[in-house]
Amino acid sequence: MPRFAANLTMLYNEHPFLDRFAAAAADGFEGVEYLFPYAFPAEAIAERLKAHGLQQVLFNAPPGDWDAGERGIACLPGREAEFRAGFATALAYAQVLDCPRIHVMAGLAPAGVPHATLLATYEANLAWAAGQAAAAGRDVLMEPINPRDMPGYFLHHQAEAHRIAQAIGAPNLKVQFDLYHAQIVEGDLAMKIRQWLPTGRVGHFQLAGVPMRHEPDLGELHYPYLFSVIDEVAAQCGWQGWIGCEYRPARGAVAGGTSAGLGWLRAAGVPARG
Template structure:
């Protein structure tokens, strides 16, 4: 069975952030992910992980000014120094949290900047980040994000992400395949899983129901089938990654709202 990680940025919103670790563990999660750790001291986060027997499986490198609308720096010309200092900070957190995967956000395409220049900046920054991460025993992940949720994001398609990964050739540069984003942009999820997972370049999956980004049993996708497919393909290629539950609970940030919506996970566990 796939290993599921609770996304603490989106789940258990009724609790203060540091209390969400306990809530996830109480519901049987063995791993967690979140967007950004930087508002908290690494030692405080590490203590929560240890105290509740949780693995930190993923978080994002600094994205620029998130509150001002920035969504990553890796593809933005002129922001290279900021990107690199932020990535080194992420590596420090990854060491403290024993996290092996760092997601690097590409950013929103600035008006008037040619696509070729964005691409060259993106690939140069990714090559540098992958080299730094390799020395620390970490993977760098890139994620295609749909333009409905994030208009103007530089990377939107699986084939483009895999082209970049293959072109750069760093063994620790991989794709974060969010099935929610992929369904909205491309569809044909089963074919794409069969195509990309055996190649060893998918570092992480994420899930949410489509179209509302609620629990995976709400919406148009047949997630039990897709989970079985991931199990089937993983067994043939040795993939042992995680599936991040990056969705907004349909009940909202109310007491017990996330837990009440985990019927899909309890059914999966039998």
């Protein structure tokens, strides 16, 4: 069975952020991810990881002005210096947190800028980041995101992300395969897992129920089957990554709301630690 990481941006929201690590560990998670760590000292987060026996598996590089609606700057011409400074900050956090993966958000495509210009900027920033990350022993990830949840996002399709990774050719530049986003944009997930996982370019999976982005046992996807496909293909190609649980609990940010919705995790064979 795949290893599951709790996304602490979306799960356990009844707790302050630094208290979510304990809650995730008690429910049996061995890894964690989240959008951004930068509101807290890296050392404070590292203390929580160590105290609860958790591995940091992924976080995002700074995305620009998130509160103002920016969703990454990697494809935006003229923001290269800001991108590089932000990525340097992400690498410093990754060092303290012993995190092997950093997701670089592409950004929203601005009106009036040719696609070719955005793509060239994106590829140049990714190539630079991959070089910096390689020296630190980290992977750089890019993630196709569906246009319903994030209108105007630059990257939508797995095939395009893999094309970019292959064109750049950096071994540590990989693709984040979010099954929720991919189902909305493309579908045919089992065959896409079989297509892309053996390439060595899939760095991470994420999941959520479709269409409401709640628990994975709510909605149109049959995740037990997809887990079995991932297991099968991973055994053939040697993939040993994680699946990030990036969903909004259907019960909301109420006491025990995340934990009460983990029947799917128990069915997958992951016991609570208590």
